[in-house]
């Protein structure tokens with residue numbers, strides 16, 4: 001079966017590499033990476049992918065110029081191979097640059113076509129829809145329609161450790177990508193001096209400890225009859241066995257805000273990493289660490305409001321002072337503030353454009 005690991009703009013290549021490391025031959029495309037897999041392999045992708053938003057099963061694709069053609073395309077697909085008689089199948093949709101402008105109509109037509117197909121197969125006129133959920137999506141771009149099922153269920157950034165968001169937290173998938181793109185070698189100390197609710201710290205520790213990001217959550221496909229229960233249980237057991245918190249070296253963080261730190265400590269505990277990550281309340285202007293070849297990895301405030309912009313510029317100068325207090329350290333920073341390098345007083349050796357939600361950012365490495 002064919003799948004797409006959907007990813008945020010700019011992370012497609014990283015997702016492709018993650019799939020390759022799982023032994024899957026994937027091709028990057030806009031919005032993600034496409035790969036062929038068995039259901040068991042697709043479950044493993046859900047369990048292990050750190051930077052993808054979802055793993056979608058491609059039910060079918062085709063050119064559609066009218067609602068009638070959309071109906072015929074959807075009805076021609078073998079929905080009975082996936083959906084049992086009692087399946088719940090909500091249909092979501094999106095349309096871009098298409099003649100079929102009404103998303104609601106596309107959703108309704110897709111639902112009707114699937115129902116008609118299943119009526120014939122199951123020889124019934126009525127479906128209770130009280131069984132497992134199979135989220136269906138119809139996505140129309142130009143003349144092309146793509147029908148997918150969503151084995152992930154909740155988005156993959158929902159690892160299960162975050163219960164309350166705090167102010168401007170990083171999405172877990174982006175935090176995981178920043179750890180991968182940073183020059184951190186897992187055996188060197190890592191410190192986030194603006195750690196907020198702790199996302200970068202937890203994602204770094206997960207990577208170091210071989211902790212599958214999806215280990216403590218469930219996926220929609222775990223209740224699908226077309227996915228092999230035993231193989232999925234085995235994959236979970238294997239992931240459980242691979243998690244080794246003793247591999248985590250010095251990973252820690254600090255923040256000026258005590259409320260963010262309360263959340264941070266709670267998240268660390270909920271991630272099963274209690275006692276493995278050090279956190280303290282500290283203004284980064286007062287921070288001095290005794291650790292050789294340290295990496296500072298951080299997502300500082302960006303100063304999106306004009307009134308905060310100046311404050312941020314002072315903070316970026318203070319970051320330069322922090323770096324100077326730690327000779328031999330390196331710094332990796334993501335920000336949407338385009339004056340970062342000027343305030344920091346140095347050009348980054350490497351830069352990469354990424355999106356934090358809708359904000360265009362740069363990830364700079366010193």
Ligand SMILES: C[S@@+](CC[C@H](N)C(=O)[O-])C[C@H]1O[C@@H](n2cnc3c(N)ncnc32)[C@H](O)[C@@H]1O
Pocket residue numbers: 166167168169170193194195196197198199200254255256257260282283284285299300301302315
């Ligand atoms: C964008 S948030 C970081 C969010 C974090 N990555 C997360 O996932 O929750 C920026 C953080 O920088 C902290 N901060 C701002 N000024 C600081 C300073 N002078 N010293 C230490 N932390 C500071 C704020 O309290 C805030 O938690």
